[in-house]
Amino acid sequence: MVEPKHLRAALAGIVGLIGLAFPAAAADPDPLGTIRQRGSIAIGVKADYPLFGQLGADGRPEGMEIDLARDLARRLGVEARLVVVTSANRLQRLEDGTVDLVIATLGDTEQRREIVTMIEPNYYASGVNLMVPPDSRLHDWSELRGQKVCATQGAYFNRQLAERYLVDLQLFGNNRDARLAVRAGRCVGWAYDDTAIASDLATPEWAGWRMPLRSALVTPWALALPRAARDSQLRRAVEDVVAAWHRDGTLLRAERRWNIPQSDFLRRTNALWNEADSQGEPVCRRGANGRWPDDCRNRALLSSTEVTGLMRIGLVLKERYGIDLSVVYDSYDRSSFGMGLLRTLVLVLGSMLGALAAGIGAAVAIERRIPLLTPLLHGAVTVLRMTPPLLQIYVVFFGIGAWTVMRWGFAVDPMLAVLLCLSLYAGAAVAQALLEAAQVLAAQLPDFRLGAATLGRALHASRGPINGILVNIAKATGMASAVAVPELISSATSIMAERGNLAVMMNLLMATWFVIILGTVVLLNRAQLWLDRKPGRPRAVEA
The missing domain is CATH 3.40.190.10 (Periplasmic binding protein-like II)
Known part of the structure; x- marks a missing residue:
């Protein structure tokens, strides 16, 4: 049996031989100092990714990333020594010491962060x-x-x-x-x-x-250093260079030079890294711990131990329980979901108020038996009640909207189109309910006629059907997504498509809609109680 001390000695000998065989892979305590001492930095770049890295007519690498590699070396005060790498060997060349850094269309993923040192901020x-x-x-x-x-x-x-x-x-x-x-x-x-x-x-x-x-x-894409450089001055220096690229527009200019369509990512990060706080200091500046603020980092790769507040709560739910509630830990998703909720509430309240106004107006006008107008309104109420609201939205938005563009050069706003159609559709049903209540009341009260003085009595008598109509039209506001209104369902769908958190978002969507409809019912009941408590309120027999 081999004694432990002999086994330890053998292992130490093997490690020593590996260190002799691969001296370049040994950890350098000061890689930035070494690079500056030799006067050059070896950068791995691609030559098979047109516009970002390709071989020029002279056989040398050229492209957006090659420009960035040379600019990085210049800012570090050294020469750039370009080494062509591929997707298959770029990380291997980094770890075996062939290159000091790679800028080679490298996606920043959790798995790769375990192998190499990814630079933040991401550059593309x-x-x-x-x-x-x-x-x-x-x-x-x-x-x-x-x-x-x-x-x-x-x-x-x-x-x-x-x-x-x-x-x-x-x-x-x-x-x-x-x-x-x-x-x-x-x-x-x-x-x-x-x-x-x-x-x-x-x-x-x-x-x-x-x-x-x-x-x-x-x-996102990231520059990468060897894993051993994780806590080095080189990492900090390269991160500062990438931050400067975002602030001074270097990345946007490089993109334009190579005729690459403008990236939303670059546009957003350029604005973010130029944002200042109330004291005029950059929002994206290093904290006391030497790290960038959470909002300036790749949120997709942050852990709960690195953040605080809502972000921490959301990441704990994700890491410990597998609940990917991105609207809690991701500010972009939270803003998108919040704006979708706000638009939905506007649609709900707007369509209910519009339906009441349209229904009351139509019912009172019909009761006055105005020649031509009354039969016209009767016909409109019938058509609106019998036509699917989604079809009405399509007719207004795509049909009438296309005509207004050709005729006057302006398009129908989708939000207004939805509000108009839902208000008229539900308003027609409200008008019908009021007219039916008026008929019953007229049979009980011979002098009864629907008008401004008797409207309250008719509304009280028809409150059940009208409440049902308004609740149903509140539910129907989800149709707005059909004409690209980014309401609650649309925003939730976009988040699900981006994140893949289908089950979590569907449950959140269902719970949110339940609260919206419950709030609508409570609001209508409170409104009815308020009407019933008004002084001098007539207590009529219900229809």
């Missing part, structure tokens, strides 16, 4: 999009359900696309074959990285083709 981001022919009418990912979509084998997002959007993926061995298939009409489009698609669309070969959807599964 990409997502999945669809390249479609010029005559395609696709506008939303939901329209792809069950359709054939060309994709490239091995892409990290293939499974997520199939699961989230229920597309029928047609997998091809490489990008060339996938593009040939979509050109031949075998698929409605090619799903791939939006930055790569943008590069293709900039070539004459794909003139007229489009990328019509909002990019999904967006993943």
Whole structure:
């Protein structure tokens, strides 16, 4: 049996031999000092990703990332020594010491953070999009359900696309074959990285083709250092350079120079890193702990131990219990959901008040038996009650809206279109309920006639049907998403598409709608009690 002390000695000898065989991989306590001492930094870049990294006519690397690599070296006060890497070997070249840093379209993921040191802030981001022919009418990912979509084998997002959007993926061995298939009409489009698609669309070969959807599964890109550099001065210096790129517009200028379509990520981060607090200091500045503020970091990769407040609560729910309630820990999702809720409340209150106004006005006008107007209103009430509200919204928004654009050059606002149609649809039902109550009251009170003086009595008599009408129209406001109003259902759907947290968001949506409708019922009951308590209120027999 081998004694423990002999075993320890053997292991120490093996580790020593490994250290001799791979001296470059040994941890450098001061990599920034070493780089400055030798006067150059080895940077891994790609040469197979057009516009970001490609070989120029002279056979040398060129592209947006190559420009950034040279600018980084200049700001560190050294020369850039470019080393071409690939997606397959870029992390290996980093860890074996061949390069000091990589800037090579590297997605910032939780798994990669365990292997190497990712630089914050992220310098770019990409997502999945669809390249479609010029005559395609696709506008939303939901329209792809069950359709054939060309994709490239091995892409990290293939499974997520199939699961989230229920597309029928047609997998091809490489990008060339996938593009040939979509050109031949075998698929409605090619799903791939939006930055790569943008590069293709900039070539004459794909003139007229489009990328019509909002990019999904967006993943930020990061510069990377070896794992051993996690707490080094080099990491801090590189992070400061990337922060400066965002602040001074270097990234936006590099994007324009290479004719890359403007990235929403760069536009938002440029604004964020130039934002100042009430004292005029940058919001995104290092704290006492040396880290950037939480709101300036990649929220998708923060842990509950790094944050406080609502963010901490949301991340604890996610990490410990698997409840991905992103509207709690992510400020963007929280803002989107909150704005959707606000629009829904406006639609609910607006459509109920509009329905009451339209219904009362129509009922009183009909009761006055005005020649021509009364039969016209009768016909309108009948048509509005018998026509689906969604169809009315389509007629106003797409039909009348298209005519106003051609005639006067302005489009119908979708929010106003929904409010108008729901108010008229429910208003027609309210008018009918009031007229029926007036008929019953007239049979009981010979002198009764619907008007301003007797309206309260008629409303009291028909309060049951009217309350039901108003509650139902409050539920129907979800139809607004059909004409691109970003209300509650629409905002929740967008979050689910981005995050994949379908079960959690659906339960939250159901609970939120339950509270909205419950609040609507309570509000109507309180309004009825207030009317009943008014002095001199007549106590009529209900219809």
